[in-house]
Amino acid sequence: MKLTKDSISPYIIGTMRLGTWGSNLNTTEYERFIEGCLDLDLIDFDHADIYGHYTTEDDFGNVLKSRKDLRKKMRITTKCGIKLISENRPEHKIKSYDLSADHIITSVEKSLASLQTDYIDVLLLHRPDYLFDPHEIAAAFSKLKKEGKVLDFGVSNFSPSQFDLLHSLTPLVTNQVEISLLHRNAFEDGTLDQCQKLNVIPTAWSPLGGGLLFKEGADEKIQAIQKTLSTLAEKYSATSDQILYAWLRKHPSGIIPVLGTSKIERIQIAKQALDITLTHEEWYMLWEAALGREID
Template identity: 40%
Template structure:
């Protein structure tokens, strides 16, 4: 499995396993979660993507139970998690309204909660989950710097930030932001033209891509783009992989080193996540899919 270097001490597997659906599985036992992690590790997928809010603030604890049940498993993984979304659920059930909180107190407490729930002593990569319109960038920046200095967090980044949100936060920090996890797929093309990817590429910052299969619509055929699914199916047949592998390979072909975050609870699907790296995607094949996704020829 290819790897993407983020810092001198941190690299992630090119494909990341997303755990946002972990609590939705019928079997949430420690053994079953362990089996998912091990199915990833067998392919060289070592990076696990979490967030405090996933599963109504339950998903981190499910991963922690697996780590407790299988000593040594955590040492084979890089742990990514996120904070700042406060929703009326779980430990925030008393919140009057869903909101964002990038205050020092909240970010610091979120890290302590994540460490405890996942039964780990260090978060490899912490992301601010959503831009906060009330963010005091000096306060948030100092909190992130201090968490890295403490050793509780290895590196920091953001998620769903626009370039100006990134620049604002980074301006108040000593620690470099190392990634932005944004929605990118054949169903979400805007980052290719609205400056989001160009901004990161200019800075040499590899992006992470959430919902790389368009929330499953590319697999189910619900996508609106005429001709896209038949083209995905044709390429998949030619290269002896499934449609998902082609859609992910399309992202992998971009020079910004996109890291797709793949979420599934099915062990058989997890076992094929690495197939995307087998797909050959030349420039014309890339633009053929892009054209169908756009719904028209490029200008």
């Protein structure tokens, strides 16, 4: 199924910080969190094999093992291609990227077992491997799709040229890249232009700039952004993070933010931001504040 603005949740639930890399939820807390997201009609969950040093997929899968009814209510994205040095992968001698067919297929098999599922809705290649062979990847994708183990494929952190190279051989449904008011490359390097041209939905990791925009005593540049956020938040009776989500979603490519929180109340606040529509000038007010000057 091709992902569209109508078929995908308005937010994707990121799992990176649910486990040992963050909140360290236990199985009961995972279950409560998953149900809370589903109750908000947010059904897309974003994983990667490396999260929690290769443990977070297992943690999530422990819920699905006992609550098989939940799997059909959600969509699962996971990523592969980064090889971390970890006691859980003692065969990895250095940190590297590997998009060989063997590594992709082996990673998928491990993710399926960890997540306690028969299929992955969307598989993303986590980082571009400088040695990647697009024909080899296309063949691996074809095999996984034919076997019913992966329904759709995409990439993460790929440049427009890398995306175009692989997409020319096998259909990709998304490019997940860092996009925020503090990281605006995708607006200028052709990433979002390409998404619009190909009708591909971009997804944004770290959409709030890693929390830097909410720190007290920040430098003058951040303070300028905070001042503009405060002005708009007052106008819309909103929070600063809601304004930031509205800023991303204003773009016509249909950017879908990946939420990195483990708190349901923060996810509820994010969903309320769907009711905020910034004006054209307000969007540029924030751009100007982040740029630190009037646009050219």
